[in-house]
Structure formats: C-alpha cells, structure tokens
Amino acid sequence: MTTAHATPPGAALPEHPDALWRDAEPQRSYDVVIVGGGGHGLATAHYLAKLGITDVAVVEKGWLAGGNMARNTTLIRSNYLWDESAGIYEHALRLWEGLEEDLGYPILFSQRGVLNLAHTEQDVRDSVRRVEANKLNGIDAEWLDPDEVAKVCPIVNVSADIRYPVQGATFQPRAGIAKHDYVAWGFARRASDAGIDIIQDCEVTGFVTDGDRVTGVRTTRGDIGCGTVALCAAGHTSVLLDMLGVPAPLQSHPLQALVSELLEPVHPTIVMSNAVHVYVSQAHKGELVMGAGVDSYNGYAQRGAFHIIERQMAAAVELFPVFARAHLLRSWAGVVDVTPDASPIVGRTPYDNVFLNCGWGTGGFKATPGIGWAFADTVAHGRPHPLIAPFGLDRFVTGALVDEHGAAAVAH
Amino acid sequence: MQLIACPWCGPREELEFSYGGQAHVAYPADPAGLTDEQWARYVFFRDNPKGPFAERWAHSAGCRRWFTAVRDTRTHQFVSVGPLAGSEATP
Numbered sequence: 001m002t003t004a005h006a007t008p009p010g011a012a013l014p015e016h017p018d019a020l021w022r023d024a025e026p027q028r029s030y031d032v033v034i035v036g037g038g039g040h041g042l043a044t045a046h047y048l049a050k051l052g053i054t055d056v057a058v059v060e061k062g063w064l065a066g067g068n069m070a071r072n073t074t075l076i077r078s079n080y081l082w083d084e085s086a087g088i089y090e091h092a093l094r095l096w097e098g099l100e101e102d103l104g105y106p107i108l109f110s111q112r113g114v115l116n117l118a119h120t121e122q123d124v125r126d127s128v129r130r131v132e133a134n135k136l137n138g139i140d141a142e143w144l145d146p147d148e149v150a151k152v153c154p155i156v157n158v159s160a161d162i163r164y165p166v167q168g169a170t171f172q173p174r175a176g177i178a179k180h181d182y183v184a185w186g187f188a189r190r191a192s193d194a195g196i197d198i199i200q201d202c203e204v205t206g207f208v209t210d211g212d213r214v215t216g217v218r219t220t221r222g223d224i225g226c227g228t229v230a231l232c233a234a235g236h237t238s239v240l241l242d243m244l245g246v247p248a249p250l251q252s253h254p255l256q257a258l259v260s261e262l263l264e265p266v267h268p269t270i271v272m273s274n275a276v277h278v279y280v281s282q283a284h285k286g287e288l289v290m291g292a293g294v295d296s297y298n299g300y301a302q303r304g305a306f307h308i309i310e311r312q313m314a315a316a317v318e319l320f321p322v323f324a325r326a327h328l329l330r331s332w333a334g335v336v337d338v339t340p341d342a343s344p345i346v347g348r349t350p351y352d353n354v355f356l357n358c359g360w361g362t363g364g365f366k367a368t369p370g371i372g373w374a375f376a377d378t379v380a381h382g383r384p385h386p387l388i389a390p391f392g393l394d395r396f397v398t399g400a401l402v403d404e405h406g407a408a409a410v411a412h
Numbered sequence: 413m414q415l416i417a418c419p420w421c422g423p424r425e426e427l428e429f430s431y432g433g434q435a436h437v438a439y440p441a442d443p444a445g446l447t448d449e450q451w452a453r454y455v456f457f458r459d460n461p462k463g464p465f466a467e468r469w470a471h472s473a474g475c476r477r478w479f480t481a482v483r484d485t486r487t488h489q490f491v492s493v494g495p496l497a498g499s500e501a502t503p
C-alpha cells in the first residue's frame with residue numbers, strides 16, 4: 001500500500017538499523033535459564049554457546065543491558081592484590097584483548113593504562129607491595145615516582161603543596177576502557193545467532209522447587225521450565241535469593257558516576273585515587289568520565305545523593321586543576337551488590353541446579369568476558385571452575401576471605 | 413539532599429549523618445556456643461530488602477547520638493524515626 005502524504009521537511013529519517021539479536025518469546029522450558037541480561041548474563045550465554053549448549057534463555061526484567069552494564073564507567077584492569085583475584089581478572093583481561101575478533105563486533109577496547117595514585121607513606125608501601133604481587137602473577141605492573149607520573153599523565157597535579165601530594169603511583173599499561181553498550185550488543189548478537197533466546201521485559205518473580213532442585217522460574221510472562229538456573233542479577237540478587245530462602249552477605253548500594261561536556265583530548269590514561277577518592281578517564285567522544293565510592297546506605301532506586309557528586313568533583317579539581325572550568329553534563333547511578341571482602345560471590349547454592357554469580361559490586365564490568373567464560377564452564381560441568389572456586393559462599397564460614405579492599409576501594 | 417529527622421535535633425541535612433546498617437542485630441547470647449556457620453551469619457550476613465528496612469543512623473555532625481529509622485530502599489525515603497531502643501521503628 002502506498003500513501004500520498006507529503007513528508008514534512010526533516011522527517012525523512014534513515015531506516016531503523018536491523019536489530020542485532022532476536023527479541024525472543026519464552027518457550028516452555030530450556031536446559032539453562034540465565035536470570036539477568038546484563039554483561040555477565042550475556043557473556044555467560046555466549047560462552048555456553050561455544051561449549052555447544054544453546055538450549056538457553058537469558059531472561060531480563062527490563063531492556064537488554066539496561067542495568068549496571070549501561071551505567072558503568074568501563075574501567076578494565078587486573079592489578080588486584082591476591083592470587084585468587086589476579087587469576088580471574090587477568091583471565092578476563094586476556095579475553096578482552098581478543099574479544100573484538102571473537103565477537104566480530106567493534107568494542108572500542110583502548111589499552112591506555114591505569115595509574116593508581118599513592119598519597120601517603122602507607123599508600124606507597126601498599127602500592128609497591130601490590131606491584132610486586134602483580135609481577136609474581138605475570139601481570140604488567142610498575143611503580144612510578146611523581147615525575148614519571150607526570151610523564152604518563154601531564155595534567156595530574158604532582159606539586160607538593162596540595163592537600164594530599166602525589167607520592168607516586170602504580171601503573172598497569174594494559175589496563176583500559178571499552179564501549180559498554182557495544183560489548184553487551186556484541187555478546188547478545190553472537191548468543192542469539194547461536195540459537196539462544198534473549199527475552200526482555202520478563203521479570204523472574206519466583207521459583208518452582210522440588211526438594212533441592214529448582215524445576216522452573218516464574219516470570220511476568222509465565223512459567224519457564226529449566227534444567228539449570230544461572231543467576232546473574234547483580235544489584236537485585238538478594239531479591240531473588242530471598243525468594244529461594246538462601247541468605248547471602250550482600251548489600252545493595254547506589255553507585256554514581258558523572259560525565260563532563262565533550263572536551264578536546266587532554267587525558268591520555270586512567271587515573272584513580274583512593275585517598276582523594278575519585279577516578280577519571282576520558283571517553284572516546286571526549287567527555288571526562290568520573291566516579292568514586294558508593295552512597296553509604298542501602299538503596300535500589302538507581303539514584304544517589306548530590307553531596308557525593310560534589311565531593312567527587314572537589315577531589316577531581318584538586319588533582320586536575322585544568323578541570324576547574326569543565327561543566328558537569330549529567331550524573332546517574334546504578335545498584336551495586338557489595339560484599340564484606342570486596343570480592344565476588346560465585347559458585348554453588350544449596351540448590352543442586354542453581355548457580356550464583358554476584359557480589360561484583362563496583363567493579364564487575366572488567367570481569368565480563370572472564371566471568372562469562374568461567375561461569376559457562378561451571379554451569380556446563382555442574383561444578384565451580386577452578387578460577388572461581390575461591391569465591392564460593394562458603395568462604396564466609398571457613399574464613400578464607402579474599403580481601404580486596406586495598407585494590408578495590410574507590411570503586412573501579 | 414534529603415532531610416533526615418533526628419529524634420533529638422529535628423530535620424537536618426543528610427550529610428550530617430552516618431549510616432549504621434541493619435538495626436536490631438543482637439550480640440549472640442552464648443558466643444562460645446556458636447558454630448562457625450552461626451558466627452558467619454552474625455558477622456557477615458545482613459538483610460538486604462527492596463522495601464522498608466529498619467536501620468541504625470548516627471547524627472555524627474550534630475548531637476552524635478544513634479537512632480533507629482525505617483527507610484524504604486526503593487525510594488530512599490524515611491518512613492519513621494525513633495530512639496535507639498526504638499521498637500516503635502520496627503517494620
């Protein structure tokens with residue numbers, strides 16, 4: 001049918017681009033149901049497909065990757081202190097290095113390095129220790145004095161007369177940033193092409209259980225039978241675990257970030273400071289991207305308090321006087337699931353066929369391919385992959401915590 | 413920034429307060445009798461509801477007293493505040 005309406009000037013838009021994945025309808029049952037269509041759920045789907053497991057659904061209560069995946073500041077690094085963390089984060093970084101090829105999709109991964117500033121003698125000692133630990137784990141790491149810091153990032157204020165003078169920094173050259181949306185879309189596209197159903201607008205509201213097994217998930221679009229359940233719900237994990245009656249040491253907090261207006265390229269790397277409490281990079285388009293720590297109280301509202309932003313800006317201007325005249329363009333928040341030792345919780349639950357992946361808190365974007373890979377292997381073989389075995393729920397009973405507060409403090 | 417109604421000082425700006433997490437977590441009556449599992453629960457596990465939550469707050473830049481509040485974690489809005497013992501603040 002043709003219409004004779006005259007098109008108003010400016011209304012002749014290009015065709016909407018083809019969708020990158022199928023927007024699937026729920027089937028009656030699947031071998032694997034992944035709850036949560038953020039980065040981790042989608043990456044898990046992709047690596048399950050690579051293992052030949054494609055009778056899989058990713059169920060997402062909102063739109064694809066509209067949670068923390070859409071809200072994070074995309075810092076990727078692996079310079080954590082402990083061997084357990086080095087294992088999973090470095091595995092992820094190696095996968096990032098080949099991910100564009102694997103997905104056949106651009107993700108704008110830019111390895112521009114990260115400086116973690118030290119401002120006190122204790123900071124210096126902790127940082128040097130972390131550099132040595134990183135080297136022992138085969139992770140690129142260097143200790144830089146203030147002059148060397150200024151060479152890597154000329155706009156950092158390394159003068160001695162500021163409140164917290166820069167005493168040096170650790171540097172991981174292979175760290176970087178990527179385009180978070182493209183990463184999610186790349187994983188979704190490959191998973192969907194392999195036959196996996198991505199079901200948006202489908203909230204899990206309960207579970208059908210039979211003894212120590214879950215036989216189905218109740219959703220706003222009907223019940224879906226399942227062989228195995230893989231939980232990837234990040235900040236909402238407690239809500240799901242409460243439905244199963246499984247306690248976990250998680251607290252959901254607002255985590256905010258902000259961007260400036262677009263600027264000329266001024267900032268060549270990533271700078272983080274735990275003591276002054278801010279981190280900054282410059283995105284590909286030119287906006288300065290900044291973040292800091294969580295808002296102190298529990299909250300699921302995807303918004304935080306403005307005084308947190310104000311403090312973050314004060315810290316940024318102290319370290320980067322050149323930012324004083326930049327304008328804040330917008331700020332936003334996600335809901336992050338924080339654990340007592342700042343390490344994730346991954347592995348078994350009291351239900352035989354339910355596996356848990358949560359607790360990445362403020363820093364799980366960098367882990368996306370690594371955890372997707374290890375979690376898929378875990379689901380496929382019905383036991384925790386060695387890389388994630390140290391991160392089980394049982395560590396809070398055995399006391400074998402993986403305390404990464406030092407390396408993870410100012411969020412990521 | 414929201415105003416928080418300190419039971420002693422009245423409404424004050426949020427940044428005067430510090431957060432103390434879940435309220436009514438009692439120290440174990442018989443600490444020596446606890447299993448590792450029970451200790452883990454006491455030390456590390458706290459409720460994390462999406463909805464009303466009874467929690468401790470301290471007016472640290474004001475009267476420096478602790479109190480109990482019920483706050484809705486979906487909206488961050490305070491539902492009620494009461495003094496520390498505050499059984500009236502239990503949801």
Ligand SMILES: Cc1cc2nc3c(=O)[nH]c(=O)nc-3n(C[C@H](O)[C@H](O)[C@H](O)COP(=O)(O)OP(=O)(O)OC[C@H]3O[C@@H](n4cnc5c(N)ncnc54)[C@H](O)[C@@H]3O)c2cc1C
Pocket residue numbers: 035036037038039040041059060061062063064065066067068069070071072073074075076202203204205232233234235236237240255256257291332333334335336360361362363364365366367412
């Ligand atoms: C402001 C901010 C900055 C950050 N910066 C960094 C950073 O620089 N580097 C870094 O490594 N990490 C960072 N993070 C952390 C990172 O974003 C998260 O750790 C990571 O995204 C969590 O994994 P995910 O992508 O799967 O989570 P999400 O994208 O949150 O995915 C979880 C999904 O589960 C869905 N869901 C929840 N409940 C249900 C249900 N009942 N039924 C169906 N679906 C459900 C949600 O809607 C959501 O889409 C940041 C986070 C925030 C908020």
Ligand SMILES: [Zn+2]
Pocket residue numbers: 418419420421422471474475476477
């Ligand atoms: Zn007071």
